[in-house]
Amino acid sequence: MENLNIYNPVKIHFGGGLIGEAGKIAKKYSDTALIVTGKNSMQKSGTLGKLVKILKDAGVAPIIFDGITPNPTINEIDSAAGIAKEKKAGLIIGLGGGSPLDSAKAVAVAAKGNIPVWSYLKTPAEEALPVITIVSTSGTGSEVNRYSVMTNPETGEKPGFGYECMYPKEAIIDPEIMLSMPPYVTAATGFDVFVHAFEAFTGKAKNAFSSAYCMQVFYLLKDNLVKAYDEPDNIEARGNMALASALAGLAIDISGVGIIHAMEHPVSGNYPNVAHGAGLAALTIESMKYNLESCKRDFMLIAHHFGIKRAGKSEDEYAAALIEKIQGILAALNLNIGLKDLGVEKSKLAKIAGEAFTTMGFAVQNNPAEAGEKEVLKLLEASY
Ligand SMILES: [Fe+2]
Numbered sequence: 001m002e003n004l005n006i007y008n009p010v011k012i013h014f015g016g017g018l019i020g021e022a023g024k025i026a027k028k029y030s031d032t033a034l035i036v037t038g039k040n041s042m043q044k045s046g047t048l049g050k051l052v053k054i055l056k057d058a059g060v061a062p063i064i065f066d067g068i069t070p071n072p073t074i075n076e077i078d079s080a081a082g083i084a085k086e087k088k089a090g091l092i093i094g095l096g097g098g099s100p101l102d103s104a105k106a107v108a109v110a111a112k113g114n115i116p117v118w119s120y121l122k123t124p125a126e127e128a129l130p131v132i133t134i135v136s137t138s139g140t141g142s143e144v145n146r147y148s149v150m151t152n153p154e155t156g157e158k159p160g161f162g163y164e165c166m167y168p169k170e171a172i173i174d175p176e177i178m179l180s181m182p183p184y185v186t187a188a189t190g191f192d193v194f195v196h197a198f199e200a201f202t203g204k205a206k207n208a209f210s211s212a213y214c215m216q217v218f219y220l221l222k223d224n225l226v227k228a229y230d231e232p233d234n235i236e237a238r239g240n241m242a243l244a245s246a247l248a249g250l251a252i253d254i255s256g257v258g259i260i261h262a263m264e265h266p267v268s269g270n271y272p273n274v275a276h277g278a279g280l281a282a283l284t285i286e287s288m289k290y291n292l293e294s295c296k297r298d299f300m301l302i303a304h305h306f307g308i309k310r311a312g313k314s315e316d317e318y319a320a321a322l323i324e325k326i327q328g329i330l331a332a333l334n335l336n337i338g339l340k341d342l343g344v345e346k347s348k349l350a351k352i353a354g355e356a357f358t359t360m361g362f363a364v365q366n367n368p369a370e371a372g373e374k375e376v377l378k379l380l381e382a383s384y
Contacts, residue, residue: 029090071099175238186241189277300315
């Protein structure tokens, strides 16, 4: 019997219109909040303006930092932390997709300490400002876990990190905010949900708790991933994808990710215009083929949750049918792509393979099939 320690302290508020509660929730923590967000989408959709009003009405003074880019850099995070310190913000609110949410957690750590945020990769953080996440996409899972991913623009390194003090205090998951998500973002972030659940379910660190979350994720993805892309105004599908995202976020908080994420981080670290989910899409099929023999039973269980019929299929055929199913989903999402389509240069593959180990080594180790740098380079080449 294996020993387990399961801990997740995030208070989750799920439901349409719940952004309206943000003021009341924020007021519990501080009278001054730094909103960490991106440059465009939250302004265009009116969500940022709405949040500012809600906070002011509740007596919380909002300060806006809207300089977060899609693959947030350590410079952006340190700048935001400097503003939080200068303005004496007692709360960080992450508003948007994975990038602002990840950044909010990193800002909360850097604003409490006296060293640049990059130093926290080696120096564990003991304390952070409280964080509230308000998520606008369905993919990251960042809204409910402790993880943050940041890019060093000088080296292209894109490591993930997460300490216990980085758990958001509360997460607001309001599917109405997600109605404004453009199709490409819906597809890419939605596919990220699948990879989170797939890697948590097949990884060496899997356990009964993460697996329970993952099985519900597969079940939700089966009917809602492509539907949310095809029918952007379908609030039911949006809501189910938001649930799937949060559940997968909880699963990776327990059991981590694997080789697909290990390879993708250096891809989008070196090519900041590549969306995380698109990078994953390019890498998933070859990685699934690589892992199939190591966790065939898991593949079969996932196939079952995706509604694939077993009748007449051998174990090998049934497990392989999952890969075909995922290929079909990628095609339906217009994400049937290779690394070449994302602008990745072939000459960079060796650097990317190396960085999978130096920045995401824990994820390679968690992968069901053993892989060294040579195998990872082969996978990158096959995914080109
Ligand atoms: Fe991810």
